[in-house]
Amino acid sequence: MLDSRSRRRSWVLLIACMGAAILCLPWDLELSYWFRSLKIPGDLNKFIQMSEAFAHFLTIAFVFGCLLWTDVRNRSRLLIGLAFVLLCGAVANAAKAIIPRVRPNAIDLLPLELLPERSLDVWGAPLSGSWLDEHFRSFPSGHAATAMAVAIALTAVYPRGKWFFVSLAVVASVQRVESASHYFSDVLSGVAITLFTGLIFWPRVQPRFERNASTELDLTTIRNASE
Template identity: 30%
Template sequence: MMPDDAPANRSTRPYCCQPTAASRTDLRRLDLDQGVPFSRRGLLIVAALLLAAPVALTADCAIARWCLAGHCPRLIRDLLRVCELFGHGLGLLVIVLAIHQLDPARRWALPRVLASALGAGLMANVVKLLVSRARPSGFDLAAGAWASFGGWLPLAGADSSAQSFPSGHVATAAGFAVALVWLYPAGRKVFPVLVVLVACQRMETSSHFLSDVLVAAAVGLLTGMVVLRAPWPTRWLPDRARIRLAAGSLGSPPARKGGLP
């Protein structure tokens, strides 16, 4: 029998499985049905990068020639080498693991962060399969930038030396930066700088032309915006599963997230 002082309508289910007001709030936080609205500024940046890429063709060979000559100071070169990890899979993994351990309240967002970064790199690789372009390190710069393009639809037939366009590192870094700005708005001035440094590193090592990194940044930014705009997958899970996920992953409520850059 129930104690005399027990409420008559108390459910026999475990308390952790009952959809309390707090748990429903957590569910709404997890269930981002509308995603993040597209940013007009972000779309303008994408358009500006794509418009700047053809203009950059006129400077591609001159910049590549300067980088091949080794004029970059050693200190700057070392800095760029470290920053390259921001656009590399290993660096991405380390940062995501750090967020997972140090900021439990935002663990729920890590799938979006990974999808934004890795999806951007994947999109860059798709473009590589459509357009063949020689890398600066193995190209006769005297022939001009247009001569570096080898043709359309090389698919898997082109080796790495003909996959300069666009930069996978820069696209990954741009997609990663978009997600991190969404998750940590206070870093909106820091993360884009890291993308620029990754782009400089790819040019300094003669792996890519200037136009390659500009298009890659546009691809990464646009991919990240699309990923963040998409509905959150947990909306299709049963309520009980989402309640448990919210209780185990959110902890304390995260700070209010900002929009896209």
């Protein structure tokens, strides 16, 4: 969980993501075109495309549903982790509705004379109609925010899988840029939202999280001893 060292690392990573997002803002269009021009080998490209599932609501519901059903010992902690994932997704999607930004794949559909000349031209005025139109829901990346939240939640319960979970979250975030669904700054901002939400969320639930871990371990020990 979040000890003082982990908090410092989280703050450093949060600031790094925000700083990188700001640096990308003036060049997002160019970066998007450049990244999509790369020739990614077939199997690697398929893996990147499939990784979107790690941030998809139905996959998350399936994975957490299976874990809640089978891993009785960690059920309470998994519920806390799932609450964190849902919270991060809700925050990211609320930001999407408030701050309109045209997606890269929507720009691709525009006629040549209407193409934006600068990366800053793809923004709209706040609260100006992005609530339901997916073409204007680019910022931030809800998939990136959710994928990183899943990685953090699963790592809290299964710490040995940390780098596996984080790697899947990173690849899922890359997929959002490769598929022209988001810009680099969208993805970095989505990750930053999750990190910031985690710094607020986890210290508040940590006592309960750790208490549930010891309680469930004791119950499992008693159950095994009685069999």
